[in-house]
Amino acid sequence: MIQLLFLVVFSEMAVIVVLSFKTPLRKLVIMGLDRVKRGRGPVMVKTVAGTVSVVMMSSVYSMMKIQKRWIDDGAANPTDQVLMAKHLLEATLMGASLFLALMIDRLHHYIRELRLRRKNMEAAKKQGRGFEDVKPGGSNEVKALEEEVTALREKFKQLESDLETKTKEMNAAEANAVALRKQSEGFLLEYDRLLEENQNLRNQLQSLDQRLSRSGSKKNT
Numbered sequence: 001m002i003q004l005l006f007l008v009v010f011s012e013m014a015v016i017v018v019l020s021f022k023t024p025l026r027k028l029v030i031m032g033l034d035r036v037k038r039g040r041g042p043v044m045v046k047t048v049a050g051t052v053s054v055v056m057m058s059s060v061y062s063m064m065k066i067q068k069r070w071i072d073d074g075a076a077n078p079t080d081q082v083l084m085a086k087h088l089l090e091a092t093l094m095g096a097s098l099f100l101a102l103m104i105d106r107l108h109h110y111i112r113e114l115r116l117r118r119k120n121m122e123a124a125k126k127q128g129r130g131f132e133d134v135k136p137g138g139s140n141e142v143k144a145l146e147e148e149v150t151a152l153r154e155k156f157k158q159l160e161s162d163l164e165t166k167t168k169e170m171n172a173a174e175a176n177a178v179a180l181r182k183q184s185e186g187f188l189l190e191y192d193r194l195l196e197e198n199q200n201l202r203n204q205l206q207s208l209d210q211r212l213s214r215s216g217s218k219k220n221t
Contacts, residue, residue: 002086005093012100019107026111033108049098056094059087 018029036045066084 002089002093005090005097008097009093009100012097012104015104016100016107019104019111030108030111033104037108045101049101052094052098056091056098059091059094063087063091 015029018025035041063084066080066087069080
């Protein structure tokens with residue numbers, strides 16, 4: 001297992017060196033990493049990294065057990081020393097492999113970002129050159145477009161002023177409606193008061209008529 005870990009570490013170091021310099025081999029490595037990151041590649045890489053992490057933690061736990069045994073016994077036997085060195089070397093190599101894998105992933109990500117930004121900058125430069133190389137006919141079209149934009153802006157300002165005027169008129173109409181409503185409410189109250197006074201007067205007249213009729217009947221008797 002140690003030989004395999006050494007092979008993995010040296011392979012990752014070689015990949016990092018290749019990614020650090022602009023060579024034709026770097027393009028091949030980038031293409032390979034792009035394919036690895038497609039489909040089920042990321043899941044497989046995460047599974048392998050998780051397995052290596054678990055094995056590394058197991059080696060660290062074994063080293064802790066051996067160290068505890070040394071403390072309890074007060075001395076270290078040759079077998080424990082060999083096991084301790086073996087587990088330490090394995091844990092170190094596995095940690096280094098995980099760290100180098102992370103470095104490869106970050107280098108690949110930054111190289112892709114740099115390539116995309118360069119492409120965007122080149123496209124922007126080409127577009128700027130295209131604008132600079134516009135023909136006179138193109139300039140006439142630009143002037144026509146500017147005039148059209150100016151006309152549309154004036155029309156927009158006119159529409160804004162019309163909208164403001166309509167808004168003021170609507171607010172005034174709403175205020176008049178509120179005033180009329182209040183006035184109608186006052187009329188209704190006055191009408192109710194007059195009805196009540198009319199009813200009171202009728203009651204008073206009826207009572208007077210009754211009194212007069214009674215007084216007339218008494219005189220006749």
